[in-house]
Amino acid sequence: MSTTEPLHRGVEVLAEPWDDLETGPLGANGPRLATAIVPKSSIAGSSLIAVVAIMAFLAGLTAGAVSMVVSAASDWRSDVGHEVTIQVRPANGRDLGADTRKAADIARAAADVADVRVYTKEESARLVEPWLGSGLVLDELPIPRMIVVRLRSGAPPDFAALRQTLAAQVPSATLDDHRRWIDRMRAMAGTAVAVGIGILLLVLAVTVLSVTFATRGAMAANRPIVEVLHYVGATDAFVSGQFQRHFLILGFKGGVIGGGAAIVLFGVIQALNAWVAGTPGADEAEALFGSFSLGAVGYLAIFAEIVLMALVTALASRLTVNRTLERVD
Amino acid sequence: MSTTEPLHRGVEVLAEPWDDLETGPLGANGPRLATAIVPKSSIAGSSLIAVVAIMAFLAGLTAGAVSMVVSAASDWRSDVGHEVTIQVRPANGRDLGADTRKAADIARAAADVADVRVYTKEESARLVEPWLGSGLVLDELPIPRMIVVRLRSGAPPDFAALRQTLAAQVPSATLDDHRRWIDRMRAMAGTAVAVGIGILLLVLAVTVLSVTFATRGAMAANRPIVEVLHYVGATDAFVSGQFQRHFLILGFKGGVIGGGAAIVLFGVIQALNAWVAGTPGADEAEALFGSFSLGAVGYLAIFAEIVLMALVTALASRLTVNRTLERVD
Amino acid sequence: MIVFENVGLRYGLGPEVLRDLTFRIDGHSFQFLTGPSGAGKTSLLRLLFLSLRPTRGLITMFDEDAATLSKDGRATLRRRIGIVFQDFRLLDHMTTYENVALPLRVLGREEATYRAEVVELLHWVGLGERIDAFPPILSGGEKQRAAIARAVIARPQLLLADEPTGNVDPNLGQRLLRLFIELNKSGTSVVIATHDIALMDEYDARRLVLHEGRLHVYD
Amino acid sequence: MIVFENVGLRYGLGPEVLRDLTFRIDGHSFQFLTGPSGAGKTSLLRLLFLSLRPTRGLITMFDEDAATLSKDGRATLRRRIGIVFQDFRLLDHMTTYENVALPLRVLGREEATYRAEVVELLHWVGLGERIDAFPPILSGGEKQRAAIARAVIARPQLLLADEPTGNVDPNLGQRLLRLFIELNKSGTSVVIATHDIALMDEYDARRLVLHEGRLHVYD
Ligand SMILES: Nc1ncnc2c1ncn2[C@@H]1O[C@H](COP(=O)(O)OP(=O)(O)OP(=O)(O)O)[C@@H](O)[C@H]1O
Numbered sequence A, B: 001m002s003t004t005e006p007l008h009r010g011v012e013v014l015a016e017p018w019d020d021l022e023t024g025p026l027g028a029n030g031p032r033l034a035t036a037i038v039p040k041s042s043i044a045g046s047s048l049i050a051v052v053a054i055m056a057f058l059a060g061l062t063a064g065a066v067s068m069v070v071s072a073a074s075d076w077r078s079d080v081g082h083e084v085t086i087q088v089r090p091a092n093g094r095d096l097g098a099d100t101r102k103a104a105d106i107a108r109a110a111a112d113v114a115d116v117r118v119y120t121k122e123e124s125a126r127l128v129e130p131w132l133g134s135g136l137v138l139d140e141l142p143i144p145r146m147i148v149v150r151l152r153s154g155a156p157p158d159f160a161a162l163r164q165t166l167a168a169q170v171p172s173a174t175l176d177d178h179r180r181w182i183d184r185m186r187a188m189a190g191t192a193v194a195v196g197i198g199i200l201l202l203v204l205a206v207t208v209l210s211v212t213f214a215t216r217g218a219m220a221a222n223r224p225i226v227e228v229l230h231y232v233g234a235t236d237a238f239v240s241g242q243f244q245r246h247f248l249i250l251g252f253k254g255g256v257i258g259g260g261a262a263i264v265l266f267g268v269i270q271a272l273n274a275w276v277a278g279t280p281g282a283d284e285a286e287a288l289f290g291s292f293s294l295g296a297v298g299y300l301a302i303f304a305e306i307v308l309m310a311l312v313t314a315l316a317s318r319l320t321v322n323r324t325l326e327r328v329d
Numbered sequence C, D: 001m002i003v004f005e006n007v008g009l010r011y012g013l014g015p016e017v018l019r020d021l022t023f024r025i026d027g028h029s030f031q032f033l034t035g036p037s038g039a040g041k042t043s044l045l046r047l048l049f050l051s052l053r054p055t056r057g058l059i060t061m062f063d064e065d066a067a068t069l070s071k072d073g074r075a076t077l078r079r080r081i082g083i084v085f086q087d088f089r090l091l092d093h094m095t096t097y098e099n100v101a102l103p104l105r106v107l108g109r110e111e112a113t114y115r116a117e118v119v120e121l122l123h124w125v126g127l128g129e130r131i132d133a134f135p136p137i138l139s140g141g142e143k144q145r146a147a148i149a150r151a152v153i154a155r156p157q158l159l160l161a162d163e164p165t166g167n168v169d170p171n172l173g174q175r176l177l178r179l180f181i182e183l184n185k186s187g188t189s190v191v192i193a194t195h196d197i198a199l200m201d202e203y204d205a206r207r208l209v210l211h212e213g214r215l216h217v218y219d
């Protein structure tokens, strides 16, 4: 008997009860094909997608918030870091105007200085207005004068030398390089990033755990299928491939849903923020939550996390499937 | 045949292959009993617990954060709300000292005022020091004088009347009742509560969804058991009772794990905070995240949420079980 | 006890599997149900067990119209029926003992009141050594006997058995048949669906033969 | 082709189910395996199928020591064996057609190359009308025939069938027996575990009888 000849050819046809059935039509579409060997519904898919989505959402929120804090801090730092101020205080027996001009000249002579601007008396007064009240007679008040020194970007100039020169020539002037504020902002941004990374690690851990549980559950639920596959001669690679596919898709779906929700949320908040801008609540909200603008980096981070979620899901399930298969025969 | 007489009594004993087996010992402990009718392992328990725990954790964090913001804001508000300040500015042709005394007297005469304190010249100067620099010769500077008016708790006094009297008698004095700051804080706390409630609703929705999915999955996985139960005469109430039990426990476990984790996290942060207090990073962190102290209300809220999670889980599963049973026969 | 009048059954849009069935099953009666594979024996048993509704016709069980029964009514009625499924339907996570005791547990009876009875019945069907075994490790014939034990443990008024001797040797088959006969003598109506001609020759009873959807009764 | 030498099997700490089995199954041979319920027929078939390891003794299959085979080696070897399980083991989420075609799919064959063959075999076992049906709605006999079709579709070198006619009527049983005989004539070794004395009387073949853990061979 050749391999293409049906094996029952040799059996004479018997009149059997089902013989008449054979004349019946095939299923309307012919035999059904290509059903997934591991049924989708059996892998607790929706609840796993929910977990992955939640985790991706959380990861997205965290990444967005961190990127907002970091970018706000660095904006502020670069604004402030590119300026130093010199304050010239009125002192007995000294000419405030002359002192101010002299200090400005010293600043102008320093390396890396882009621009020096001397605040007028009025401008200087306006700076202290909140504390002294307006409507003061300026001449009577010995208000300190401000000089704003804009620096060229790049390496910061040698503040120590400048400070020394100023101290020698204009004792009533003090240089403020905002070092304390910049350090503060840096520490703050660093803390935010650390907290963010902590939360991300937590989120990833929970994701891996959930996926591992779900995979194990799916393997257990599909134990009969795994067995039958082995019985008809499937190798472990074939079997695990059947599961793999589902979990990669599943993780990706969860990631897209969760990450997408995070992106949408940021978008909505940003839109709302633009909409209420100028209303009384807006600055309070801004004070509380920052400026709500998620830059390209934030969006990129969220996208990266979607991919990460899918990969983590696939990897966790692959490990679990392989470990389970080793124990099954 | 009576109902207690074994039904096979009447059959004569045949010599059958297994007759010798009957002399064998019973299982070491006699028959096993009281296996749960719905097996615990079949309801994707661990991944559902994970979901519920994550949700409870989130809910706990949110409740904690909101309660921290609200209590900080109300602390601040009650501190600030119990004080108003009167600023008396130097003006041409007026005696600052006399004006200050007069303003203080007016304040003292007002209703509901507990205490009036007039800042000395030096104290007043110290307030503006950050902006004018120290080492000023005070006499030369027409620094405004501050009067702090502490109010009795209860209804705020009639600021409008006080302000009017002041304007009439001491035109150089202005009353600051911090209204703007208080409103700000109130708006901020309100926003925090609203955002918190929003997140809680989201979390609850996700929980209900996940539990519904998981219950449905469990019902599907246990379809054969449900069928057999029906076949041996079990009512729907009996069957759903078997599932109910698991899900209530499961939701409670998830809630305790997640809520507990949130409480532990707050505890750890608080401890860390106490530990690093005074170190350079601490005030930045505090500036960023608030004081990290979760009051009794916060802990209560988290406990309430644990219970809520368990109830929501049980309820969602009960609904799903009943709906599924209606469709099964 | 049970009356079928012009009962017809089709699955979905398929052909009518059972056509114009009109017959009665009396109390205390004993009958074999037979017919070729796919003739509808299992389907007929499911109609008798109320786990399937006829597409037409009237079924009266224990003097009640089966169509009007509520779900809980059906549950109550099933407590008077024992059934042995062709594919056993044992619960894999429970021991043989627990599987057999399940109907009593569902009835709310205390374990102490039925324990001895269950153990004795298990010994009698030759499962004395397998009391604590879980169904997945039982042999085919052992599962079948456990399923039979579960069906008879609550002394039902009606026993439905689908191919109850398909997985046991002829000796054991005879012994199980004796169990059914004994049960019948104590008042239970018995319906046994089987292909086993040797088994039917063992005991002279009424025969219901399904052929091409119709039922032929040989008293 | 297959050689058992002093093979013994026990489950866990239980008694030895099979003892000192020494026999061979030649290429082209045909044998019935029989014995009372619980004698170990299914267990012996599982040993032959390598889904169980003996607790002692040596099994040589297709000239390889079964104990030294890797997992993938076992998988490859199983592609040369067809098996019909006593409880069928069809996949409920796949149609009859897909279940039967599964061994070919696992072999990586293109659907177009085997489709006609599968459909023809299904018609031949009387499932021509049930090609698109899912196992849960098949009758007991229909499931059994689907399981048989799956076992033979890849023309295995060894066919193991556990009680393959337990759920079909005698006519159909004979027809299925003819299928096995035909397969045997084309070169397959066949082992059929059965209780059905009538079936064994149909065809004069070697008989392996299990009794109290020992195998008695009647050539
Ligand atoms: N749930 C169902 N949906 C659709 N068709 C079904 C369903 N159950 C059974 N059938 C079909 O109805 C017919 C009768 O099935 P049934 O199980 O009653 O036969 P049977 O007499 O018990 O056969 P066997 O002896 O093989 O067990 C078969 O063709 C079967 O495929």
Ligand SMILES: Nc1ncnc2c1ncn2[C@@H]1O[C@H](COP(=O)(O)OP(=O)(O)OP(=O)(O)O)[C@@H](O)[C@H]1O
Binding pocket: C130, C136, C137, C138, C139, C140, C141, C142, C167, C168, D011, D012, D014, D017, D035, D036, D037, D038, D039, D040, D041, D042, D043, D044, D086
């Ligand atoms: N996985 C297992 N673990 C423990 N005991 C088992 C296991 N499988 C089978 N047994 C026991 O081994 C004995 C032989 O079982 P087996 O299934 O081989 O019998 P069989 O001859 O096929 O019986 P039947 O004719 O009833 O199908 C039985 O007592 C059975 O309970």
Ligand SMILES: [Mg+2]
Binding pocket: C041, C042, C043, C086, C162, D139, D140, D141
């Ligand atoms: Mg049937």
Ligand SMILES: [Mg+2]
Binding pocket: C139, C140, C141, D041, D042, D043, D086, D162
């Ligand atoms: Mg067997």
